Amino acid sequence: MRVAVTGATSDFGTAILPVLLDDPEIDGVLGLGRRPLRSSHPKLESVRMDIRDPKIEEVFRGCDAVVHLAFVVEEIRDKSITHDINLRGSRNVIDSAARAGVRRVVIASSINAYGPDLHPEPVDESVYPAGDPVRYYFHDKAEVEHYAEWWMQRHPGEMFISMLRPTYIVGPDFSNDGIDQLTGSVGAFPQADVAAYQFLHQRDMADAFHRATKQDLVGPFNLGPREWVPVRELAAMQGQKMFSVPEKPAIAIANLAFKLRLTPFSGQWVTAGEVVVDSTRLSEATGWAPTLTAREAAAVMILLQGKALLRADAVPSRHVACELAIEPASAFVGIDGRDVEHVQLPVEGGSVHLEVHDGVTAGGTVVIPAPIGLHARYLTSVATELVTHGVNVVLVDLPGHGLSTGRRGHALAGPVSLALIAAEDFARRRFGGVPRTVRFGPPEPAHTSFLPAVSRRIRPVNPDDGLLPRRVRHDGGLAELTAVGSVREAVDIVAGARLEA
Missing domain, CATH: 3.40.50 (Rossmann fold)
Known part of the structure; x- marks a missing residue:
């Protein structure tokens, strides 16, 4: 196999590339990004390219699969640039892959494609990904999925497109404003009594993308652990002070702080946690199963942030969870x-x-x-x-x-x-x-x-x-x-x- 990976320099790319490169059935990997790759490997070729470039078709030619990870996540002020990269760029990836004769395209979507509204029970893929027109990330993830579905209906059987919707990813290669907020000394959420997250370790995420790259999957697949962690429980694990705040004033304050350049994110990211999802469809289609529970992954996130776990029932005890928590130390000492x-x-x-x-x-x-x-x-x-x-x-x-x-x-x-x-x-x-x-x-x-x-x-x-x-x-x-x-x-x-x- 030959696989191309867009957004290869992202956190997702950093986690997924090693898994693809370790597969003896994959002969070569093309890592596409606007910055140089952070790693080297005999099977890895670095390609400097914007996903909006029409010449990407030539790069994809001869590839069996394309893993599409390139996406603007961290907020920038000009949302027209954000939408252009996310939407026009993703359409270009899909169209160019088809013209180049690629068999499979695996798209990194998100559970945020469902929108910000919480549901009383875990949702499966039968729930429509409505996104949210006033939140760029939610909107763009949903719109990319809609285009992929439209393309498959217009070109039945010509190319297999799967959209993996990960829950909250944590691990040594993941660092972002959201993790900083979740592990800060103070937490504030609208509906803090019901807000929750499904934390997924990057190893489990990468395993799912690897499986999807080698199988003819079609359509959306939720990607997360079976359990979830309420934000109040997350706060208790690390001694964080947690407050429930009114949503509209919190959004207004966040927008003002972003406008004054006091925070790196606006009110578009102020939500009552995330939708909790059911990943049975992916497990049945690929045999995938997470190695860590949501609680274990949350503990790893807290520890890797340099924070303490204060409760005995919060610390990792299973061998796999302990080893993933100390993975940076293991790499250092060999x-x-x-x-x-x-x-x-x-x-x-x-x-x-x-x-x-x-x-x-x-x-x-x-x-x-x-x-x-x-x-x-x-x-x-x-x-x-x-x-x-x-x-x-x-x-x-x-x-x-x-x-x-x-x-x-x-x-x-x-x-x-x-x-x-x-x-x-x-x-x-x-x-x-x-x-x-x-x-x-x-x-x-x-x-x-x-x-x-x-x-x-x-x-x-x-x-x-x-x-x-x-x-x-x-x-x-x-x-x-x-x-x-x-x-x-x-x-x-x-x-x-x-x-x-």
């Missing part, structure tokens, strides 16, 4: 985490996350808290090496770090002590014997109890990892632990503990 076990332990006031490495043999057990400012994934290679010496390893995310609950970057002696006691108790029950707790790195200076906690700004070792705090506050809670500087030292300490036992 470890995929497939052989580790994630455990969430309830502690007073929250939950502590453990990364467990089973040494198989009876070589003793060591508990290692991640250094202040880091989380367990940055010690996974150390744990893996210890396992080769037959040592069981339990890595601990300190409170306020990694996948543990607590205010981001705060590691105070009391909560740290409770976390380590819980980790040691787990290690004792899981592996038997007496576990030894050590810390990797130089010894910490002793901290006198009557001195206040130290707060300082730090530069994260991996700026792409939202789980790493930019500021830490601690009071020497790890000072009493034995400090080790190498795997050999840790092995010797565990061996000595076994002899003493």
